[in-house]
Amino acid sequence: MNLSYWELKNWFTNVDYTIVGSGIVGLHTALHLRERFPDSKILILEKGMLPQGASTKNAGFACFGSISEIVDDLKSHSEEEVINLISNRWKGLQMLRKRLGDNAIDFKPYGGYELFLKEDDSSFNHCLKKLPFINEILKPLFKADVFATQIDRFGFAGINEYLIFNPFEAQIDTGNMMQALLKNAVSENILILNQQTVTAYSDKENEVEVALGDFNFTTKKLLFATNGFADSLTNGDVKPARAQVLITQPIKNLDIKGTFHLDEGYYYFRNIDDRILLGGGRNLDFETENTTEFGQTVVVQNKLEQLLKEVILPNYDFQIAHRWSGIMGMGNSKNPIVSQLSSNVYCGVRLGGMGVAIGSLIGTELAELV
Incomplete structure (x- = not known):
């Protein structure tokens, strides 16, 4: 990268939290971190021109599972697990509506x-x-x-x-939802850099070194919100x-x-x-x-x-x-993965095709891990 002093100082110096992925989970993670740590420096890295994955590409269903899906889930999950899954999806939808408002996401019941x-x-x-x-x-x-x-x-x-x-x-308008979330993030002084791919990272105990190709910077905490691209993070889960x-x-x-x-x-x-x-x-x-x-x-x-x-x-x-x-x-389970990978590295992934419903909740839970 051919970066100036100003670019290095404003975007890549004294970074408290770096989030990989600017989808539903990543943006909710950043917004909840801002609520918890008002004076922190928060950076989001996104490998696409727009959020990659499914956040801007989904069908806009505010749903928690059709009856045949629920019946099928009961074959591989306990009754308690299935109820908990549906409860979390329902809770996540209410969180999304509360944060953005029904008009902003064109919510139609x-x-x-x-x-x-x-x-x-x-x-x-x-x-x-x-x-x-x-x-x-x-x-x-x-x-x-x-x-x-x-x-x-x-x-x-x-x-x-x-x-x-x-x-x-x-049903909701997926594009409107993501635009509203992005506007919220920018208004909360959260930095977003697009077309940046994290190629490696190393937890150094008191900070994490992050590689963007041949450019490295450090952050106090690194949080992955990469969902379908998280295979290598979770050992195949x-x-x-x-x-x-x-x-x-x-x-x-x-x-x-x-x-x-x-x-x-x-x-x-x-x-x-x-x-x-x-x-x-x-x-x-x-x-x-x-x-x-x-x-x-x-x-x-x-x-x-x-x-x-x-x-x-x-x-x-x-x-x-x-x-x-x-x-x-x-994954083999429909339960999302929200976990600490090392001293300063965390992930919130495996949304099971229910990102609109559960993304708000998983982002919040990921931010609470820190």
């Missing part, structure tokens, strides 16, 4: 729906059977039944006539998971409002600006989609387009306007 294809009757019946039990274990948290059946009124095709509705689910997404051109007289789930959450769609945004399909080829490389594949994109034509928009003419992908952080 349209509710969420789960669709079941006709050939998936066994899953539908299994979820119906489990519905009273799931409502019972979640009632202490929500003070009401979370899930109920509703007749499909959206004109979907090839599905069971009943959807499972969740009135507590909502975090695996990247690519999510492919597409969005249609505006559709005249579109009468679909809400957030929608299909196939245990592996597919998800919503309305936005008279368009349908649809993502998912990594279950078609887990091996290929467990990657930190952005991009699309024919097999996933073809499946997404098939769902649009045959299930979601059978009565509409539509065209695809844009495609993209994001990188999530998954």
Whole structure:
């Protein structure tokens, strides 16, 4: 780096806290550190032009798990763990709304729906059977039944006539949310440098030496908020998971409002600006989609387009306007990792595809570790 005296003095000298990653977790970490340590020098390093990963690339679901996801989670997690996961996601959503305000994030409480294809009757019946039990274990948290059946009124095709509705689910504008968080950070005198990749670090007991290519600086504490890119930090406990997404051109007289789930959450769609945004399909080829490389594949994109034509928009003419992908952080457990890696190094990662819901909470917990 060809840095001046002023650049070295203002950005890289006497740094108290350096956060790697300017996504939902990283920004909430920085903001909570500012609340705890008002006079500290806080620096955020971001390897992308915009926050990489999933923070600016997600579908904007303010959700905590569809009924089929929850039923599936109960196979690999205890009842207490599942309730705790949902509680933390719900708590995180309230923290996000409180910090930014519903207007800033374009919060729309349209509710969420789960669709079941006709050939998936066994899953539908299994979820119906489990519905009273799931409502019972979640009632202490929500003070009401979370899930109920509703007749499909959206004109979907090839599905069971009943959807499972969740009135507590909502949608947000992901771009507005991230802009609001970034504005908050700048207003709190938090320094943000984009297109900076941490290539190495060394904990020196009383400080951490951080390498940005061939340039090194020191910071008192180093906090990683890199989610799907955190594999090397956690000895393999975090695996990247690519999510492919597409969005249609505006559709005249579109009468679909809400957030929608299909196939245990592996597919998800919503309305936005008279368009349908649809993502998912990594279950078609887990091996290929467990990657930190952005991009699309024919097999996933073809499946997404098939769902649009045959299930979601059978009565509409539509065209695809844009495609993209994001990188999530998954693992054998859906419990996030918030831990101290060494004397002065910490991480908050593995959000399990629930970054919008849980990111605020994980950022706060990460800041509290210091």
